[in-house]
Amino acid sequence: MKLYEQTAAQLSRLLQKKEVSSVEVVQSFLDRIEMVEPYVKSFITHTPAMALDMASSADSRRLNGEEMNPLAGVPIAVKDNISTAGLRTTCASRVLENYIPPYDATVIRALREAGMPLLGKTNMDEFAMGSSTENSAFYPTRNPWDLGRVPGGSSGGSAVAVSTGMAPLALGSDTGGSIRQPAALCGLTGLRPTYGRVSRYGLIAFASSLDQIGPLALTAEDSALLMNVIAGHDPLDSTSLPEAGPDYASGFDGNVKRLRIGVIRENVSDHFDPEVTSAVLKAIALLKEHGAIIDEVSLPLTDYGLSAYYLIAPSEASSNLGRYDGVRYGFNAGGDNIEEMFSRTRGRGFGPEVKRRIMIGTYALSAGYYDAYYLQAMKVRTLIRRDYESAFRRFDILIGATTPAPAFKIGEKTSEPLQMYLSDICNITDSLAGLPSLSVPCGINTDGLPLGMQLTASPLNDSLLLKVAGFLEQKRDPLPLRPVVKLPEGGVI
Amino acid sequence: MSVDFSKEVDYVAALARLTLEPEEKKRMAGQLSDILDTARRIRELDTEGVEPTSHVINLQPVLRDDETRPSLTLNRVLQNAPRRQRDFFRVPSITANRQPEGAGE
Numbered sequence: 001m002k003l004y005e006q007t008a009a010q011l012s013r014l015l016q017k018k019e020v021s022s023v024e025v026v027q028s029f030l031d032r033i034e035m036v037e038p039y040v041k042s043f044i045t046h047t048p049a050m051a052l053d054m055a056s057s058a059d060s061r062r063l064n065g066e067e068m069n070p071l072a073g074v075p076i077a078v079k080d081n082i083s084t085a086g087l088r089t090t091c092a093s094r095v096l097e098n099y100i101p102p103y104d105a106t107v108i109r110a111l112r113e114a115g116m117p118l119l120g121k122t123n124m125d126e127f128a129m130g131s132s133t134e135n136s137a138f139y140p141t142r143n144p145w146d147l148g149r150v151p152g153g154s155s156g157g158s159a160v161a162v163s164t165g166m167a168p169l170a171l172g173s174d175t176g177g178s179i180r181q182p183a184a185l186c187g188l189t190g191l192r193p194t195y196g197r198v199s200r201y202g203l204i205a206f207a208s209s210l211d212q213i214g215p216l217a218l219t220a221e222d223s224a225l226l227m228n229v230i231a232g233h234d235p236l237d238s239t240s241l242p243e244a245g246p247d248y249a250s251g252f253d254g255n256v257k258r259l260r261i262g263v264i265r266e267n268v269s270d271h272f273d274p275e276v277t278s279a280v281l282k283a284i285a286l287l288k289e290h291g292a293i294i295d296e297v298s299l300p301l302t303d304y305g306l307s308a309y310y311l312i313a314p315s316e317a318s319s320n321l322g323r324y325d326g327v328r329y330g331f332n333a334g335g336d337n338i339e340e341m342f343s344r345t346r347g348r349g350f351g352p353e354v355k356r357r358i359m360i361g362t363y364a365l366s367a368g369y370y371d372a373y374y375l376q377a378m379k380v381r382t383l384i385r386r387d388y389e390s391a392f393r394r395f396d397i398l399i400g401a402t403t404p405a406p407a408f409k410i411g412e413k414t415s416e417p418l419q420m421y422l423s424d425i426c427n428i429t430d431s432l433a434g435l436p437s438l439s440v441p442c443g444i445n446t447d448g449l450p451l452g453m454q455l456t457a458s459p460l461n462d463s464l465l466l467k468v469a470g471f472l473e474q475k476r477d478p479l480p481l482r483p484v485v486k487l488p489e490g491g492v493i
Numbered sequence: 494m495s496v497d498f499s500k501e502v503d504y505v506a507a508l509a510r511l512t513l514e515p516e517e518k519k520r521m522a523g524q525l526s527d528i529l530d531t532a533r534r535i536r537e538l539d540t541e542g543v544e545p546t547s548h549v550i551n552l553q554p555v556l557r558d559d560e561t562r563p564s565l566t567l568n569r570v571l572q573n574a575p576r577r578q579r580d581f582f583r584v585p586s587i588t589a590n591r592q593p594e595g596a597g598e
Contacts, residue, residue, distance in 0.1 A: 209547060322510075327574075328582055338587045343512040359521060366508060373532065382546045383538065418528055
């Protein structure tokens with residue numbers, strides 16, 4: 001088996017036993033990138049020299065007998081909305097096309113300290129607004145399971161990098177599904193951690209009460225190893241939770257006996273693609289067979305959650321994106337006076353989806369509409385939290401599909417924003433409630449596309465989600481970890 | 494009842510400091526009406542006496558000791574400035590419609 005085909009945990013074991021060096025591991029991924037990247041376009045910026053430097057430094061630290069994180073020497077790809085000092089960070093926007101952050105995000109500092117080489121910065125929907133990675137100002141990313149389809153979004157580049165063996169691990173960010181939805185559409189495990197569990201310092205803000213950084217990985221164990229690197233308290237983030245995180249990677253040999261599982265009626269639905277629903281029901285039957293207690297639960301506010309989300313997130317975005325005015329950084333379109341410079345810079349710099357969201361948010365916050373839209377949405381957010389609180393009195397985890405359907409075709413939803421928004425329908429309410437939520441692969445449909453199931457827990461129970469996902473990986477019929485990429489000119493890679 | 498957004502587009506775009514092309518405005522009016530029709534559904538819910546949630550965790554003021562510590566150097570703060578003049582960000586006139594000529598970059 002080639003190095004790039006291994007999971008992060010397998011690479012970690014090989015590196016710790018000194019059977020391979022980090023330089024060899026990184027070189028294997030760089031070769032794979034050269035072969036696959038032209039077909040899928042996962043990256044915005046490649047950093048091969050930096051990756052090899054960091055690998056060689058991890059190798060010498062290990063040879064010197066330094067005690068190192070288990071992921072030391074295992075490389076990673078990072079979504080391009082996470083600030084990297086001295087390295088271009090674009091948010092896939094013309095506005096930040098040449099932006100060089102003067103500091104590292106806290107998660108980047110954690111990766112550096114752990115000795116994880118950075119392979120590059122990945123493509124995304126502009127400012128993380130989108131569900132398909134088609135809103136990138138540069139180019140769309142393609143789904144390796146079918147190159148005519150989208151990988152999901154907004155963390156589509158990160159998902160595809162892991163799915164194709166161009167990186168063993170990646171960081172994404174999730175505001176209303178942007179880790180879980182691409183994980184489902186690309187056959188990966190993707191975790192949105194509890195709000196406040198992973199520092200947001202240096203994550204370029206979209207909607208601050210919702211944004212979270214989290215892992216995209218091949219397995220639950222790989223996700224847990226990465227959570228051990230990035231989770232914890234950070235004094236630089238005022239929304240960071242004070243408690244230290246648990247060891248996410250321990251306890252993977254457990255079982256699901258007497259685990260109380262609520263099947264969300266709205267997310268295991270007759271209206272969804274029948275193959276999605278049957279794959280989810282099959283996984284639920286498996287959990288039941290192994291002793292889990294299964295019952296149904298209704299979260300009737302799910303549809304209202306989507307409406308509330310599309311007021312709250314754009315409102316926060318319209319405020320957060322006020323900073324792109326052409327003064328301190330980013331694109332500047334010039335103008336005779338400052339008002340004209342602001343408006344021209346923003347009008348020409350932002351793409352259509354970002355402008356739509358700024359417009360919705362500005363409207364919802366404007367005089368005369370604030371109470372009816374934004375304030376009402378925040379009240380609905382309270383009702384949604386209460387629904388979850390009462391569900392978690394009866395259940396340890398809640399289960400449903402991650403997406404109503406598998407990956408859709410490139411271009412299929414670009415002219416209808418509302419249809420695009422609906423692809424996140426299962427991911428929105430737990431974001432609004434700040435809950436940890438994870439997508440785990442649960443099948444492949446008849447067209448060969450991956451299907452995902454979503455598990456949600458009460459706050460700070462991220463590790464329970466990882467354990468249940470790990471259990472499912474062990475017990476279900478084996479699924480391919482990665483696609484065989486069919487090339488347009490014939491042949492496979 | 495649908496929100497006719499076409500009358501609002503100019504006003505909201507001005508508030509948001511966004512210059513929009515005429516076709517862009519037209520397209521956006523239709524799309525935003527659809528999105529807001531969906532968003533308006535939250536008004537069906539009775540929220541009498543419900544406290545709004547602006548943040549899911551109890552945010553306490555996070556303070557540090559009032560001690561000086563190193564911050565970014567001026568050059569790094571200004572490294573991304575589209576227009577810079579010595580140690581300042583340079584912008585067009587903010588008090589008049591015309592910018593004085595001759596100020597060096």
